[in-house]
Amino acid sequence: MPLDPTVLEREFPEFEFNVERGKIREFAMALGLKDPVHFDVEAARAAGYDDLLAPPTFTRQFWHENDENDPMPHLGYDPKRRLHGEQEFEYHKPLVAGMSLRGRNVIVSNREKEGRRGGKMIFVVIETRFVDEGGELVQVARRTLIETAAPPKESE
Amino acid sequence: MAQSVSYAKWDELTEGAEREITMGPLTRTDFVRFAGANGDFNPNHHDDTYAVSSGFPTSFAQGMLQGGYVGKILSEWVGPGALRTFRIRFSTQAWPGDMVICKAMVVRRYEEDGERRVEIEAEAVNQDGASLIKAHATAAPRG
Numbered sequence: 001m002p003l004d005p006t007v008l009e010r011e012f013p014e015f016e017f018n019v020e021r022g023k024i025r026e027f028a029m030a031l032g033l034k035d036p037v038h039f040d041v042e043a044a045r046a047a048g049y050d051d052l053l054a055p056p057t058f059t060r061q062f063w064h065e066n067d068e069n070d071p072m073p074h075l076g077y078d079p080k081r082r083l084h085g086e087q088e089f090e091y092h093k094p095l096v097a098g099m100s101l102r103g104r105n106v107i108v109s110n111r112e113k114e115g116r117r118g119g120k121m122i123f124v125v126i127e128t129r130f131v132d133e134g135g136e137l138v139q140v141a142r143r144t145l146i147e148t149a150a151p152p153k154e155s156e
Numbered sequence: 157m158a159q160s161v162s163y164a165k166w167d168e169l170t171e172g173a174e175r176e177i178t179m180g181p182l183t184r185t186d187f188v189r190f191a192g193a194n195g196d197f198n199p200n201h202h203d204d205t206y207a208v209s210s211g212f213p214t215s216f217a218q219g220m221l222q223g224g225y226v227g228k229i230l231s232e233w234v235g236p237g238a239l240r241t242f243r244i245r246f247s248t249q250a251w252p253g254d255m256v257i258c259k260a261m262v263v264r265r266y267e268e269d270g271e272r273r274v275e276i277e278a279e280a281v282n283q284d285g286a287s288l289i290k291a292h293a294t295a296a297p298r299g
Contacts, residue, residue: 023193030186030193031224032179035161037236049237056227056239057220060195080210084219088243 007107007124012071017059017101017130024052024097031055044096051097057087058095061105061128061141071105071126077147085123086144093138101130101138108142119149163235165299169274173262175233179225180255182217187252190221216249219289222256222280226291229258230276238295240273247287255283260293271296 021041028038036043037053044052062070072082095101109125123146130139164173187201196218199206207215223244230239250256260278267273278291 027193030190031221031228033228033232035232035236047236053236055224055236056231056242057224084246086243086245087220087223088241089239090241091239094237 007071007075007110010071010107012105014102014104015062017103019054019058019095019097019099019101021052021097024054024058027058028055031057049094049096054095054097056089056091059089059101059103059128059130059139059141061103061126061143071107072124072145075124077122077124077145081148083146083148084143085146086142088142088144090140092140093132093136095138099138100133103128103130115149117149121149122147161232163238163299164233164297166272166297169234169262169265169297171262171265174259175229175261176257176259177225177229178255178257182221182250182252182254182256184215184252187215187217187221190218190224194218194220194224196220212249214251216251217254219244219246222246222250222288223291225256226258226260226278226280226289229260230278230291230293230295233260234274234276234295234297235299238297240294240296242291242293244289244291246289248282250282250288256288257281257283260291268294 025039033055037047037049038055041052106127107124108127111123113121113123115121123144126143128141129137132138184202191197191201200210200212201215201218204215226244227242258278258280260276262274263277264275273294273296276293276295280288282288
């Protein structure tokens with residue numbers, strides 16, 4: 001698809017991200033984490049946190065798929081040609097159970113690049129700034145999605 | 157139940173200090189459990205029929221599963237609240253049966269914002285040595 005220069009100015013609705021103990025434990029277990037700060041409230045408090053600490057990759061920029069907070073369906077990208085190229089986090093404050101974050105997705109870059117095997121690839125970077133109830137910045141997440149020139153398998 | 161974890165001290169996190177853990181062999185159950193935990197229900201990660209129709213030989217791991225494994229090695233090494241930045245670049249898919257060997261190394265010690273920090277480069281490779289992801293992190297170890 002052609003690059004749409006207006007996407008950089010589009011605003012997507014703000015969403016709420018509630019950090020729950022059960023979800024932290026489930027997430028930590030799915031990744032094989034052993035550290036009790038993710039499972040045991042007493043251990044988390046002994047380590048200086050107010051409650052269970054979320055693992056480093058816990059925040060979500062949108063709810064898969066076709067969520068109204070997910071900019072991708074609105075941009076016309078082909079989901080079968082879409083790859084997750086890169087994911088980045090900046091940590092400003094510990095993320096613990098009981099916090100309620102607000103986030104808003106912004107497209108910070110959208111560019112075309114010549115693929116190594118020919119054809120055009122599109123790189124889109126979606127940034128989410130997560131703030132707590134006091135408006136303080138907790139985390140910034142950046143997700144780079146790639147639309148390949150051909151379905152991913154054929155470009156392997 | 158979770159066991160206690162001991163984090164590396166600042167003095168141990170010298171340039172060239174390394175940590176390695178091996179996860180896997182990956183199963184479809186690992187993908188499904190992670191889908192429930194993180195909400196990535198892209199059918200390519202649990203539905204073989206759909207994955208084949210997308211041109212893949214079988215379902216494969218969410219990139220953030222391997223990314224999370226590298227997050228685990230880092231947070232259980234330098235301390236869970238110590239990370240300041242973490243960047244993951246995805247290279248190749250990981251398939252059922254694959255091992256995920258995560259390696260991390262301190263490449264620099266420095267000071268920033270009044271904190272002693274380390275810069276870490278990490279990689280996850282499969283059993284054949286093919287790179288699954290490359291990662292970069294900065295952290296302020298407590299100890």
